[in-house]
Amino acid sequence: MIIMVVELKPSQLRATVDTSVMTCDTTENTVPLDTIIGQERAVRALKFGLGIGEKGFNIFVAGWPGTGRTTAVKSFLEEFAKGKPLPSDWCYVNNFRNPYQPKALRLPAGSGNAFKKDMKSLIEDARRAIQKAFESKNYQQKREAIVGGYEKKRQDLLTELAEGARKAGFLFEVTPIGPVFVPVMQGKPLTDEEFLGLSPKVREEILKKRETLQSRFKDAVRDIRELESKLSEEVARADSEIALYVIGPMINQLVEKYKNLPEVATYLKEVQDDMVRNREQFVAKPGMQSGVQGVPVQWLRDISLRKYEVNVIADSSGLRGAPVVTELNPTYTSLFGRIEREAVLGALTTDFTLIIPGSLHKANGGFLVMPVEELFKNPFSWDGLKRAVKNGQIEIEDPSERYGFLTTKTISPEPIPLDMKVILIGDPSVFQLLYAYDPDFSELFKVKADFDMTMNRTEQNMKNYVSFICMICEREKLKHLDSSGVAKVIEYGSRLAADQEKLSTRFASIADLIREANFYASQDNAKYVKAEHVKKAMDEKIYRSNLIQEKIREYIERNVFLIDTTGDVVGQVNGLSVLSMGDYEFGRPSRVTATVGMGSAGVIDIEREVKLGGPIHSKGVLILGGYLAEKYSQDKPLTLSARIVFEQSYGGVEGDSASSTELYAILSRLANVPIKQNIAVTGSVNQLGEVQAIGGVNEKIEGFYEICKAKGLTGDQGVMIPASNVQNLMLKEEVVEAVAKAKFHIYSAKTIDEGIDVLTGVKAGKRLPDGTFELGLVNDRVDKKLREMAEKLKEFAGPEKEEKKKSEEA
16 A cells, blocks of 8 residues: 655645636626526426426425525526416405305406406495485485375275274274273263263173274274385385396496406395395485494494405406515414404404405415425414415414314305415425424425535636626625625635535625625725725624634633644644534634553543543544454454543534544554644544545634644644545635745645654554564554553463462362
């Protein structure tokens, strides 16, 4: 095996952008971005999900915040929706058979408000026309003629009854307590005393005649009531004919206008019947100007006529295609609508005109976009949405009713058919949870649109980056960037991606950088945002957040935290880790030490023993035992008790990026070969001794560089990283310049043997055909030390075995 340690050149540490090959001097000369960039997979998924019409193919957009997923999806949908037909309008009208169950009417796109206006005009026209008709002279004459005829018949009946009473010797009078027949003698009515003074025989005859007259009166009263009933029917018939004569042409005109809509025509006929039947509500009665309990009669009339109005729930008149609705606060009522109530004469009432639509109504026939995390924060919303999508209809109800809570009597509107695409936006982890634990999810959201965090750093994508910068500047009225500023933004994109061949799609962070750079350019009164403004924005952003990093650096400088950057020590290595402050991550050097002794405990992770080590870190430590056994324990038992620890670490340790560091410390201790403290190490290792890639490589290198700079650069300090991480290097320009001036060095290693050479200055040594290693080198020293420990342990174990044997024989 050829040992090949590589010291990296400055050109390998950062992928820069050559401004001389850029096609524009400033973003002012660039066309703004109008498409989604770097998300080909997601775009194809969106096109498929939006194009397929079968049930259940709703879309879940999976992506991390900051990738521009919401803005991109909304822009894509708005463009896609332009080519789609306008959805139907929907409105609620009164159900004259059951007012508690309002009817839903479907109308052609854009005609809902026209129908509402027509009905409002109908109400006003009918009010005026009916009022005028019933106040007309002709109507009064006709009514008087009808009433007069019946009044004459009534009077004739009463006159006939009075004449019969007179002939029988009685006077017929109508008193407040009813009709009275008073006996008359000699032309004078008898008083009670006079009547009692008559002979019994005469009184009996008078009483018999009175009974006969009362019987005739009852018959007359019955006839009069029949006359009154016929009068009421004839007056009502005449009033209905007049009301129909007035309303009929108005209704017929609307029926003709909406003749292609049978449901509307049927409704208009019901309106006509109800208007004729309740014609009195259109006529103001004398003496009722003050209304009821001080409420104006006009207001009461308006309330009664409200049942003929139209409540437009979905209106497409202002759209240029299918609706695209983004609901950022998906509460139950904001999604499904609500039924409001109003106080009338001290009581809460409601009707179909108080139905308020929700986002589902507005997006019906189009697309509804929602953040899934917000959906889960609101009770009933997720279950309600699934039910609506599954059943294909929108029901407006109080959620408390569905769960059996006590509510007041209210209306139950007819459900409206639902036909739309639901697009949920959330983290990939939320998608996985829903897919695993909600059986309905996979049936309702069959399309996943994955938004990537990075895209390839191609020439076309860099041009798209420039167009994105132009779009931000144009949309937010910011200063445009010159070519140097653009170059720095593109390089920042690669830094965010932590890859020289990639660009980040975290466009929210890119946009923030542009805004901050614009601020500093404005302070300098510069015409364009230049490289120095972008760099200052990045530096200032770090400064605002790196207080903890500065404190740690100060403690290292003052030897509170012990980190050596010069000299060499056996069994001690400078490891590198990354600390996250939420908005900022930085590298922190940590001293890793190892001690070894005889025993069979293997490699003991002190962090794990005290429950400070996470499972991945513990796995990395266990791999070290596998490496030692594979390489050095083929001809002898591995009799080793080694302890490794992160010194001055008082919190949890997780990850395997320090496993190679820990292995170097153990090998150094076993071989008794000192490790250079001017070189820090990062990288995980497998059981075959291959050094594997890790995360946060830029932060780790920069973290150790900052410490070396603080304690004094000596020209031989540096960091060793896995060779597979070279492609991830996007170091700060300051570090690159230090490497170019030979003040700092960065090495890459593929194997542990290569790393030993860098850290100790001593070759690791190859395995010879006889199984031994090259004499005097590190592997040979380790092998001999392990053999020596195995033999000594055997010597110690010998007397113990002999003693145990004698004990068993006795």
